[in-house]
Amino acid sequence: MAFALTPEREQQVEDVLTRYPERRAALLPILWLCQRQNGWISPDVVEYVAERLELSTSIVKGVVTFYTMFFDEPVGENVVWVCRTLSCDLRGGKAIQERLESKLGCKAGHTSSDGKFTLLKAECLAACGQAPMVQINDHYYENLDLALLDRFIDTHAANGADAAAAEFATFASFHAPTGRDSGRSSVSSAPPPPSREAVRLASQPPPPAGEKGDET
Amino acid sequence: MSAPSKPLLTARYGIAESWKLAKAEPAGAYRIAREALTNRKPADLKEEVKKANIRGRGGAGFPAGVKWGFLNKREGEEIYLVINADESEPGTFKDRSIMDLDPHRLIEGAIISCFAIDAHVAYIYVRGELAFSIGRLEQAIAEARQAGYLGERPFGIDHPIEVYVHSGAGAYICGEETALLNSLEGRRGEPRLKPPFPAVKGAFGMPTIVNNVETIAAVPDIVEMGGEAWSSLSRLPGDGGIRIYGVSGHVKNPGLYEAPVGITMRELIDDYAGGMLGDRPLKAVVPGGSSTPVLDPRRKVDAPAEADPLHKWHGQSEIDVPMGVDTYRALGTMLGTCCAIVMDDTVNMVEACRNLMRFYKHESCGQCTPCREGTGWLVDLLDNLCDGRGKVEDVELLVNVSNNMMGNTICAFADGTAMPMLGMVQKFREEFMEAATRGVPEGVRHDESVRAMVEGRA
Numbered sequence: 119m120a121f122a123l124t125p126e127r128e129q130q131v132e133d134v135l136t137r138y139p140e141r142r143a144a145l146l147p148i149l150w151l152c153q154r155q156n157g158w159i160s161p162d163v164v165e166y167v168a169e170r171l172e173l174s175t176s177i178v179k180g181v182v183t184f185y186t187m188f189f190d191e192p193v194g195e196n197v198v199w200v201c202r203t204l205s206c207d208l209r210g211g212k213a214i215q216e217r218l219e220s221k222l223g224c225k226a227g228h229t230s231s232d233g234k235f236t237l238l239k240a241e242c243l244a245a246c247g248q249a250p251m252v253q254i255n256d257h258y259y260e261n262l263d264l265a266l267l268d269r270f271i272d273t274h275a276a277n278g279a280d281a282a283a284a285e286f287a288t289f290a291s292f293h294a295p296t297g298r299d300s301g302r303s304s305v306s307s308a309p310p311p312p313s314r315e316a317v318r319l320a321s322q323p324p325p326p327a328g329e330k331g332d333e334t
Numbered sequence: 335m336s337a338p339s340k341p342l343l344t345a346r347y348g349i350a351e352s353w354k355l356a357k358a359e360p361a362g363a364y365r366i367a368r369e370a371l372t373n374r375k376p377a378d379l380k381e382e383v384k385k386a387n388i389r390g391r392g393g394a395g396f397p398a399g400v401k402w403g404f405l406n407k408r409e410g411e412e413i414y415l416v417i418n419a420d421e422s423e424p425g426t427f428k429d430r431s432i433m434d435l436d437p438h439r440l441i442e443g444a445i446i447s448c449f450a451i452d453a454h455v456a457y458i459y460v461r462g463e464l465a466f467s468i469g470r471l472e473q474a475i476a477e478a479r480q481a482g483y484l485g486e487r488p489f490g491i492d493h494p495i496e497v498y499v500h501s502g503a504g505a506y507i508c509g510e511e512t513a514l515l516n517s518l519e520g521r522r523g524e525p526r527l528k529p530p531f532p533a534v535k536g537a538f539g540m541p542t543i544v545n546n547v548e549t550i551a552a553v554p555d556i557v558e559m560g561g562e563a564w565s566s567l568s569r570l571p572g573d574g575g576i577r578i579y580g581v582s583g584h585v586k587n588p589g590l591y592e593a594p595v596g597i598t599m600r601e602l603i604d605d606y607a608g609g610m611l612g613d614r615p616l617k618a619v620v621p622g623g624s625s626t627p628v629l630d631p632r633r634k635v636d637a638p639a640e641a642d643p644l645h646k647w648h649g650q651s652e653i654d655v656p657m658g659v660d661t662y663r664a665l666g667t668m669l670g671t672c673c674a675i676v677m678d679d680t681v682n683m684v685e686a687c688r689n690l691m692r693f694y695k696h697e698s699c700g701q702c703t704p705c706r707e708g709t710g711w712l713v714d715l716l717d718n719l720c721d722g723r724g725k726v727e728d729v730e731l732l733v734n735v736s737n738n739m740m741g742n743t744i745c746a747f748a749d750g751t752a753m754p755m756l757g758m759v760q761k762f763r764e765e766f767m768e769a770a771t772r773g774v775p776e777g778v779r780h781d782e783s784v785r786a787m788v789e790g791r792a
């Protein structure tokens with residue numbers, strides 16, 4: 119059957135088309151709407167988008183294959199991205215990946231046998247100060263250690279994506295400056311103290327954050 | 335040498351639900367946009383930005399006021415503002431905080447900037463992974479439009495302004511401004527040859543200003559304080575204001591800190607980020623995103639000549655030079671995005687380097703042979719070195735490949751790969767030589783050394 123967007127998403131397409139002076143510029147936004155509905159960019163999605171924007175299917179395909187977030191083959195119900203770039207690896211990104219592989223029962227680049235999770239390696243996801251981290255679908259999970267990872271993957275498997283996100287997903291949040299630590303690096307010669315207004319920001323999982331502190 | 339008396343860019347971060355108009359507005363949001371649009375002239379506003387000496391916060395450090403000055407609108411042309419929220423440079427995580435915690439500041443900056451440069455539409459290009467930030471921005475835009483700050487007559491004046499969010503879909507190269515424009519236009523995110531520069535021929539063939547999120551978010555404060563006053567918050571000449579510094583890696587308190595331009599890396603690590611994790615020694619720091627050559631605290635500034643821009647710091651450690659666009663360039667590195675990756679003595683630099691070079695291999699868009707092939711060769715060589723299959727000649731080969739990548743490509747990606755690669759070999763050559771003869775011993779691999787930490791044993 120030919121692919122079609124829901125009437126609500128069709129409405130969003132109409133809105134998106136008003137935002138740009140050229141029709142083609144709506145290509146990425148429309149591909150996103152389709153992928154959200156369909157899970158991946160299947161050949162009939164390509165046909166639909168090409169027709170909607172009056173482009174050739176090869177142009178649409180060329181764009182789809184350029185971007186890592188557009189899937190040109192089916193993926194699991196949930197897509198898990200584990201960040202393996204330097205800041206995350208400095209704080210245990212590899213261990214996080216290994217734990218995910220054993221918990222989900224599949225290697226990075228593969229989908230679990232029940233079709234629930236596709237595990238993929240990600241490049242830096244702009245959460246380096248809250249490393250190590252993973253992204254599942256639209257949500258970030260930061261400041262991970264293995265115990266926390268276990269808890270949220272178990273919640274995810276038992277109660278679903280929304281429940282896990284509600285309890286464990288993270289976003290930038292504000293923390294008052296912490297008391298200055300007396301510890302100094304061995305190469306330091308004591309410089310003057312910073313202005314008291316130094317802002318410390320860190321993404322913290324919602325409660326129970328206290329427990330995490332106990333483990334480290 | 336003045337420090338800011340209060341936080342500016344991050345001033346509203348601590349307010350509960352700071353992302354909502356109802357909370358942001360009583361704390362000052364849109365007050366300056368209203369004043370600017372109803373009482374000031376665009377030329378005035380441009381002049382303030384110029385006097386502010388704000389160097390672009392996206393990595394290249396180009397003065398925003400000068401860039402705005404390149405616009406020269408011809409008959410029948412439309413000017414666009416494009417805000418770069420691709421934030422994909424490894425180590426960088428600052429723009430996300432603005433979008434999540436104070437989206438109204440960015441929108442206010444966009445409104446003032448559009449008015450100043452005579453644009454009617456601003457696109458915010460956000461990397462696709464940041465679905466949460468995109469949601470916050472869209473919500474905030476809807477609120478601003480509802481309040482009459484966007485739309486046909488923002489603040490009642492006859493200068494329509496719309497702000498739209500455009501989501502990327504996973505490609506580091508789309509942070510490069512011309513690749514970003516292609517992606518905005520619905521194309522593959524491949525960089526374009528420059529010239530023409532975006533200010534002449536950018537989005538949809540029209541004159542376009544591309545600026546980073548933090549650059550635009552600073553505009554309201556610049557207009558409020560006046561360019562000169564804002565500029566003098568910095569500790570350095572010609573590089574004005576305050577900025578958001580990021581720190582990740584082996585420090586006690588990784589995170590984001592607002593501070594004047596020109597603090598030193600040592601201050602950032604010790605005073606802001608609480609010092610080194612576990613009080614281990616600092617080995618190396620990548621100062622401003624992965625494309626910036628590494629700093630080695632053991633190395634001393636060699637600038638005996640009085641005319642040398644670094645003469646003031648002659649004999650001091652590299653990490654005691656103030657962090658500025660020009661000072662860091664003189665030091666042979668770059669300030670980049672001002673987000674540092676800190677590494678302690680357990681990190682093997684060959685391994686760290688391999689990690690970053692894999693990133694570049696994965697992200698090269700493939701248009702230019704030196705970049706496409708070079709990034710692959712670098713990873714092959716580093717794989718061999720790490721796995722004990724390397725030869726001493728491979729270290730020279732890393733240098734040769736890097737040198738051949740520089741200056742030979744469409745965009746700055748290849749230079750941004752080769753420069754940090756060269757810096758690593760130059761500063762940690764003995765480690766590369768050791769890897770060439772012995773491989774990288776398992777015990778000092780960075781991914782192993784922190785295992786205890788994530789396992790809760792540390």
Ligand SMILES: Cc1cc2nc3c(=O)[nH]c(=O)nc-3n(C[C@H](O)[C@H](O)[C@H](O)COP(=O)(O)O)c2cc1C
Pocket residue numbers: 389390391392393394395396398418419420421422423506507508509510511512544545546547549550745746747750
């Ligand atoms: C490979 C590459 C990636 C880049 N990524 C980003 C990015 O993620 N965000 C950004 O603001 N600028 C990025 N830039 C810099 C932009 O090309 C451009 O200089 C910048 O957005 C201009 O804004 P500014 O002057 O306010 O810094 C990148 C440049 C290159 C060469």
Ligand code: SF4
Pocket residue numbers: 507524525697698699700701702703705706743744745746747748
């Ligand atoms: S330098 Fe690399 S990333 Fe830039 S256009 Fe050439 S191949 Fe693409």
Ligand code: FES
Pocket residue numbers: 201202203204205206207241242243244245246249251424425426
């Ligand atoms: S390195 Fe993992 S988020 Fe940046």
